[in-house]
Amino acid sequence: MSKVIAVTSGKGGTGKSTIATGLAVSLINRGNTVLIIDCDAGMRSLDILLGVSEQVVFDISDVVRGFCTIDNAVYKCPQDNKLYLIPAPHNADETLSPEIFKKAVQVLKRRFDYVIVDAPAGIGLGFETAVAPADLVLVIANTEPTSLRGCGNVRVRLGELNKNKMRLIINKFNYRDFKNEAIYYNLDEIIDIAGIQLLGIVPEDKYFAAITQRGELIEDVTDAVKALDCIAARIEGESVPLSVI
Numbered sequence: 001m002s003k004v005i006a007v008t009s010g011k012g013g014t015g016k017s018t019i020a021t022g023l024a025v026s027l028i029n030r031g032n033t034v035l036i037i038d039c040d041a042g043m044r045s046l047d048i049l050l051g052v053s054e055q056v057v058f059d060i061s062d063v064v065r066g067f068c069t070i071d072n073a074v075y076k077c078p079q080d081n082k083l084y085l086i087p088a089p090h091n092a093d094e095t096l097s098p099e100i101f102k103k104a105v106q107v108l109k110r111r112f113d114y115v116i117v118d119a120p121a122g123i124g125l126g127f128e129t130a131v132a133p134a135d136l137v138l139v140i141a142n143t144e145p146t147s148l149r150g151c152g153n154v155r156v157r158l159g160e161l162n163k164n165k166m167r168l169i170i171n172k173f174n175y176r177d178f179k180n181e182a183i184y185y186n187l188d189e190i191i192d193i194a195g196i197q198l199l200g201i202v203p204e205d206k207y208f209a210a211i212t213q214r215g216e217l218i219e220d221v222t223d224a225v226k227a228l229d230c231i232a233a234r235i236e237g238e239s240v241p242l243s244v245i
């Protein structure tokens, strides 16, 4: 079973942080404890999405530089007592090396059922660091051609890094626009362009996105929540049919 899951994308803004948050909640609802690590140095956002921005003092770079203990940098999120966050550093130049980050996660993963790592966009050093400890890499894409091309770049880079267990999540999927715009005629074509096995499709869901942005608990079972619950079940080895909600 995959325990350390990195959430990545070629292009920015595809929904990595939103999916990381929603997936964590779905895994918690299945009885797991989850630690999310924000690896987007200089552009951190998960402290807002998880409602702990007011409390944050230490981050992951403080842990590895010995400025604080691991416990000082692990923040319990108000949404659930099984959900924890280690924030990203304030400055982009504090990106950790992949080797150091991998060692830190090896220690942390003993304490949680899952560790979800939210990567920065693209395939630079921050991406390499984020995927280094992962045994499953989720690549988040939207249906636009530019987003799919970014996916291809991520797939190639992951192959070079010997990170071969990767799965595609199509996020912000809007079936009506997708059909009307007719950029691609079917999902098979999208999956072919991305070149990555599909794990799930998360619909465009403005309510879910707004609640997440406010750092509040997603209590309603919206379409995006249903899709994320199916993705969490598949990650845990259940055979759940793929559907476009």
Ligand SMILES: Nc1ncnc2c1ncn2[C@@H]1O[C@H](COP(=O)(O)OP(=O)(O)OP(=O)(O)O)[C@@H](O)[C@H]1O
Binding pocket: 009, 011, 012, 013, 014, 015, 016, 017, 018, 019, 040, 045, 120, 121, 171, 172, 173, 202, 203, 204, 205, 206, 209, 210, 213, 224
């Ligand atoms: N399924 C969805 N439906 C509607 N809006 C969504 C969905 N997923 C994400 N969003 C919205 O898309 C925007 C980008 O999301 P998010 O910040 O999670 O992307 P990201 O990939 O982490 O971005 P970055 O590359 O900057 O880190 C946000 O406004 C978010 O609320």
Ligand SMILES: [Mg+2]
Binding pocket: 016, 017, 018, 040, 045, 118
């Ligand atoms: Mg993000």
